[in-house]
Amino acid sequence: MNKVKGIARYLVNRLVERTLNLSQGRNVGCFAFVDEDGYIAAHGELVDGGLNGIPLRMLLGKVTSMKGKSLIEGLKQLPDNTVFISSRPGKTGLITDVSGVDFFNLPLVNIGVKNKGLAGVGIIYPKAEYYDLATKSEELSLQTLTTCIMEEEKEVLRQTNQLGFRYLDVGEELEIVDLPEMPVVKKKFNGRDWSLPRRQVASLDGDFAQQLVSKSVEIGQGREVAGIGILDDEGRVRPHGRVVAGGIGFVPARLMASSAVDITGKSLYEIYAELVDPQAVIVHTHPGGTGVMHVGDAQAGPATWGRPIIAVGHSKDGRITGATVIETTDQLFDLADEDERLNLEFFEAETPETEAEIRNRKFAIAQEYTGLCKTIEIN
Structure with missing residues (x-):
């Protein structure tokens, strides 16, 4: 995908408003789509964040069928002009990690929501160098387990902090532009014939x-x-x-x-x-x-x-x-779907009894x- 020129103002406003209405530090996410002119002009249904952030199966289910599918099989169905957008309550749109772009292999947009309003929009693009940064981060996180003296551990921590500074430059600011409002995209993308085998392990x-x-x-x-x-x-x-x-x-x-x-x-x-x-x-x-x-x-x-x-x-x-x-x-995927629903229902509970039922069911799912x-x- 070429560089994105900008994002529609109405789309940004929708995510900011939804995030402010949710409050409680919960974020909002959606998949959106880049038009032929290079602008993020349309988006899929918004998904509220739950106990563990944006529910990914539910998010993917807004644009493709997730029945009986793993996350990687769902991601495979997304069209090439897809981007992932998420709000960041209490923070700006600054992007300082590559875990999201590493997982999705899509451009990621962060919409900062702070002081009851917009706090900047940032974007990160899929790049090979970012994936190698992620590998280096994994390696450093494990090296502390192999150090035998304090000086060795100090050196690993020094490298970890130095790597952290490199993450400050992985994202860039994305321009907000005035574009006509588009209806929410509710099309299910299921055109790619790709799935993984299901076999019994003996x-x-x-x-x-x-x-x-x-x-x-x-x-x-x-x-x-x-x-x-x-x-x-x-x-x-x-x-x-x-x-x-x-x-x-x-x-x-x-x-x-x-x-x-x-x-x-x-x-x-x-x-x-x-x-x-x-x-x-x-x-x-x-x-x-x-x-x-x-x-x-x-x-x-x-x-x-x-x-x-x-x-x-x-x-x-x-x-x-x-x-x-x-x-x-x-059965595995059914449990995953139910757990995501419970993570959202938790915030809708209005009595201790209801919350207790949700918590007990989550333990039962485990x-x-x-x-x-x-x-x-x-x-």
Whole structure:
């Protein structure tokens, strides 16, 4: 996409007004579309932010069908002239991170809302150098776990702060222009025939599992270790690439993919939609556990990237205690949709009893995610 020349004033005003009406620090977002003249002139339905910000499945559902789809499959349906717009209550339109453009691989527009009015509009474009910045940020976040003396940790923190200054220049101001108001775009974009396979995982290669666990025990500190596997015709997951060491309780998405593909200059969208094998399975360790997973694992695997995720539990001495998989299923996506709705309903609750019901259901959903774990053989 070429450089955007400006954004329609009426569109900006709509997001500012909606944000002010919501209050409570909640943001508002939508997908919008650049016309032939290079202006953001039309937009899809506005979506209110909830407990966890803009609900992405709901947002995508305004412009494409999300029934039975992961986030990456929904993103694949967006037309090439799409941009993502979000308001920033309490802040200006300044953009100081690349996580959004890394995920969407689209231009992102921030509309600042402050002191009961507009506080600037900023835009960031997809650029290879920004994706490499994101990789560097992931690497630095993990390097603090490998330092052995205070001076080493100080140097890592110094590099992290220096990298932070580079983020001050990733965005630029976007001009607001007077354009005719356009009706809200309610068209569903479903023209691209692209989806990921849904297959049953039966077992995990024993040597692969042991390789992961050995590395996990070697680095210690409760850090998770991961790798990409490939599901063969018999439903067995075999190794595909190298093993990578993550953090305590997580493995960053870019680092994960780098175990199997070259991620240099690529966005997360490009990596998981175009480079990672459709038959890929994410495999990681759960130090001190038995392989049982939770909502975070589901979101890091099938809910976002459309691939099954396996956890291998092990003891501190390297004894494998079990392995489970969360596969790509309609039930998984139904839970994700319901959780997003509850995150919005929370702000509509007018009695303690109603809020309690919402909170209890959210806890129940978390339990149901764990119930999606299927025990698999290691052989």
